[in-house]
Amino acid sequence: MKLFGFINFSLLLFVTISLSCTDFQTAKYSAVLKYWCGKPYIPKNQLIKNLNQLKLNINQCNKKTSCLTNKNEPNCTGTLSSETPPTIRLPPTSDPVPLIPNLGNGYTVMFRNQPYLSTDLVGSLLVNLNNTISTISVKALLHDGSEILAITKIKHDGNSIELPFSLTPIKPKLEAHEVKILFYIEDMLAHISYAKLYVLPVGPKTVKIDRLYGGILTSTNETIFPVGPYVDIGGWLEKGNIQTNLQTLKDQNFNIINPDPPYPNISFIHQMFQAADAIGGIYIQFSFRHDYTDIQKVINQVNQFKNYSSLLTWYIADEPDGENWTNRSSAVFEAYDVIKKIDPYHPISLTLNCKYSSAFYADATDILGTDVYPVGVNMLPCTEYCDVCGCDDCIGSVTLDIPKRTQQYIKDLTLIGREFIIKWMALQAFYDQNAWWERAPTSQEFSVMWHISIINGYKCLMFWRFPFFLDHSVIDQIIDLSKEIKELSNYLLFMPQLSPSHIVISPDNDIYVGVWMSKNQNKFLLIVVNGNKKLSVNFRITIKDLICLGLLPGIGRIDNETNIKVSIENGVFEGNLKKYGVGTFIFEKTLINRAYTDCYDIQASRE
Incomplete structure (x- = not known):
């Protein structure tokens, strides 16, 4: 949920929709009852004539939902009506999870x-296996049956597997090739997955996604x-000189902005892109936030702006x-298809607010x-099924x-075979005291959220919203952290992150850890919160992974202290x-005794 300044957030973003629990389809409350993430709620600070009765009804909604998942609960006499949102499944855990078909079946491909271009010679297929079978064979076919990846035996080791293949036989076109990926256990077909393969003619500016490490390769070949x-x-960007304003943002270590509509006019948008092109190194995520339902307007704008670097x-x-x-039937699906047909050379993004969507x-x-x-949120009046408090569940x-949000996303995305989608x-x-948020984060809180997001695999960090209405300490923290990302990019975007199973943490309830290690184990990045x-x-x-490497020297940073000399011995820090x-x-291997390396090789072969 996004808001700004003194604008009443609930009046801007929330409208009444028809999804509901049983007792809410009455004219008496239809003008004030809102829905968000499929749940009824009472807008904050909105005058409601019969507030107590409305709260009682929402509590009743929650009780009925609880009854559905716990038949033995006292006073359970009713069930949810047929008007209950059909996309909500109520399993024994009481989690309001939307119905998700199990299409992945433990096999994820991407x-x-x-997109690849006609000038690219080699592509690569990424495979993740979430099953216990150690050895599986893979083959990939185009829709016409022609083979692009001959049957290849792979060994499941818990990591993503990258399989290169030649792009030369594949005809470039603007539409995606539908590729069928077949998995075999011994000689038996075990599973079939499908993936879209874009091999495009050389054309407009092209932005690529590295679905292995999560980086974005810009049209200027910068990852x-x-x-x-x-x-x-x-309130800010269109005031004064656009190029000067964009330079100000770049000087604060930002390399992407999302200008939040409405735009004043088409001429302004062209000036904004032209200024960003001239500066270089600052990129624009162009938003259709209020216009994606107007498909013709989407088409016109994509055609006008798709060629900017x-x-x-x-x-x-x-x-x-x-x-x-x-x-x-949401219009986002139609907008996605339309944009992809007009401009398959740029990625498409959106932001979700709900935990289960x-x-x-x-x-x-x-x-x-x-x-x-x-x-600054108060979660006491909110439940899993009713009311909204500014942060879903x-x-x-x-x-x-x-x-918590990330684990649910990964769980649901893995079920449908979309684990490789970049997050x-x-x-x-x-903060907005007129809505849900009584205060803004402190500089420490922002830093914690920032680094925990990185540890949880997010490959872009944006924030709502500029210009900042924050304490100077928080603003300085944001600017410093943005600079730090530039220093860490060579690790975050070019080295695999170790899975939690490779790391033992003590204490395990307060400490959050992320480790990125080069494939040859020569260097690694450790982030601790x-x-x-x-x-x-x-x-x-x-x-x-480092138990056999003995003493590994390095330098690090704790909070605002710099050049802290640290070491890791026998894999323990x-x-x-x-x-x-x-x-x-940051640790880098210098002169490690060959015996340690042999030890690691022996251990790896045993695993």
Whole structure:
């Protein structure tokens, strides 16, 4: 949910829709009852004539939902009516999960670095296996039956597997090739997956997605970790000189912006792109936020702006799952198809707000964004099924709510075979006492959310919204962190992140850890976050992959301290972080005894 300044958020974004629990389809309350993420809620600070009765009805809705999942609960006499949102499934866990078909079946496939061009010679297929079979064979066929990847035996080791293939026999065209991927166990066909393969004629500016490490390859052949704000057009960007304003944002270490509509006119948009092209190094996510339902307008704008070097992504919609929940007829699907036909050379993105909607919108985007705004919210009046408090199914924690949202997304996306979709995060850099958020994050809280997002695999960090109405300490923190990303990009975008199974953390309830290691184990990045907001914590991290490497020197940074000399011995790293403290450490192997390397090789072969 996004808002700004003193505009009443609930009046801007929420409309009444027809999804409802039993007792809400009455004229008496239809003018004031709203829905968000499929749940009824009472808009904050809105005058309601019969507030107590409305709250009673919402509580009754929650009770009936609970009855459906727990028949033995006292006073359960009714069930949900046929008007209950059909996309909500109520399993024994009581989680309101939308119905998601199990299409992935443990096999996830995607092509890396798409779209390919007619000048590219080699492509690569990425495969993830979530089953216990150690050895599987893979073959890939075009829709006409021609083979692009001969049957290849792969060994499941818990990591993504990359299989190169020649692009030369594939005819370039603007539409995607439908590719069938067949999986065999011994000689028996075990599973069939499908993936879209774009091999395009050389044409307009091209932006590619690295679906293995998550980076974006811009039209100027720069691989970036996008960092930047949603920008208020009317309140800031269009005032004064556009190029000067964009340069100001670049000087603050931002390399992407999302200008938030409405745009004043077409001429302004061209000037904005021209200024960004002239500056270089700052890219634009062009938003159809209020216009994606007007398909002709979408077509016209894509045709006008698709050839600018500074265009990074097309942003279809902001939180379409809020009002529309998981409505398959949502206009975002039509907009996605139309944009892809006109301009398959740029990725498409959108941002979701609801915890359980990712699998429904995965086919309407190339990049899946979400926003988690947990600071200054009061979650007490909210439940899983009724009411909205500014952060869907959150608890109001800067450390727990982002991992909670992420784990649900990954779980649902894996079920439908879309685990490789790139995920972007929009962070809270605002407050609005007229809506749900009583205060803004502190500089420490923002840093914690920032680094926990990176640890949870997000490959872009944006924030709502610029110009900032924040304490100077928070603004300085955002600028410093954006600069830090540039320093860490060579690790985050070019090295695999170790899965949690490779890392043992103590204590395991307050410490959050991410490790990125080069394939030859010569260097790695370690990020550690102390999620305890009251106490400093002594931590001990064991990185299984390094147990045989002995002493590995490096330099690191803890909070605002620089050049902290640290070392890791026998795969164990120990240290101390203050409350909400963050440490980033870079290690490089120098002269390691050959015996240690042999030890690692032996251990790896046994695994």
